[in-house]
Amino acid sequence: MARTWKRRNYFVKPEVQGKFIFKIFLAALFYCILYAVLLANLSSDSMTITYENSKLQLGRTPIILFKEMLKAQWQFIVSGGLGIVIFGLFISHRYAGPLYKFEKSLNSMIKGDHSFTIQLRPHDKGQELAVLINQLNSKLSDDIQEMSVTAETLSNNLSNLATSSKEATQSNIEIAASLANRLKDILHKYKIRA
Numbered sequence: 001m002a003r004t005w006k007r008r009n010y011f012v013k014p015e016v017q018g019k020f021i022f023k024i025f026l027a028a029l030f031y032c033i034l035y036a037v038l039l040a041n042l043s044s045d046s047m048t049i050t051y052e053n054s055k056l057q058l059g060r061t062p063i064i065l066f067k068e069m070l071k072a073q074w075q076f077i078v079s080g081g082l083g084i085v086i087f088g089l090f091i092s093h094r095y096a097g098p099l100y101k102f103e104k105s106l107n108s109m110i111k112g113d114h115s116f117t118i119q120l121r122p123h124d125k126g127q128e129l130a131v132l133i134n135q136l137n138s139k140l141s142d143d144i145q146e147m148s149v150t151a152e153t154l155s156n157n158l159s160n161l162a163t164s165s166k167e168a169t170q171s172n173i174e175i176a177a178s179l180a181n182r183l184k185d186i187l188h189k190y191k192i193r194a
Contacts, residue, residue, distance in 0.1 A: 010089060013096040020095065021088035028084045036066065098126035105133060114141040147186050154179040 011017050040062035048061040050068070057064070070077075098120055105118050114137050118130040154176055161172040 011096075012093065012100045016096045016099060017089065017092040020092040021085055024088040024091070025081065025084050028080075036069075039065065094123055094125050097121070098124045098130065102126065102129065102133065105137075109137060109140070114144065143186055143189070147183060150179050150182050150186070154183070 043061040043065065046061040048059060048064045050057045050059075050064055101118055101120065105116065108116065116137070117134050120127055120130050157172055157176045157179065161169060161176065
């Protein structure tokens with residue numbers, strides 16, 4: 001199934017993605033430099049003769065190899081660097097996208113919205129954390145809903161208490177006490193700061 005929307009933001013969390021891409025680029029650069037140093041080290045005791053534009057040159061192999069490599073493969077080096085950056089961008093979405101969703105979801109929960117479920121793409125990182133946040137959100141929603149129903153019933157019962165006869169009053173008091181205890185039980189599940 002083809003997606004019908006187009007991505008508007010390639011950088012969901014620019015500071016995270018920028019650092020990630022930069023680290024991938026540095027790692028690739030490090031290995032390229034390491035390759036060049038090893039090649040130069042292995043060919044350091046040799047001389048090379050080159051013939052270019054009616055010019056005969058004699059020089060140390062590592063220097064000549066490095067110059068020829070830059071001349072012949074500068075397009076590959078530039079396109080490879082660009083490819084690494086694009087690859088890093090796509091890989092970073094697996095980390096930055098979930099981070100963005102977690103922050104957005106937790107901010108919603110802080111504001112009191114518990115009506116959502118975090119949905120991550122199949123290859124995104126943080127699947128376990130998303131499951132835990134969804135479980136927490138579901139538990140809070142269920143407890144808040146139960147407290148709301150219990151408080152509403154308690155409120156109705158207390159309203160009836162004022163207009164009841166003597167026999168009904170005792171029954172309403174017992175029901176109200178039972179509902180108040182139920183609210184206490186729900187609230188005692190949570191540990192809070194003093």
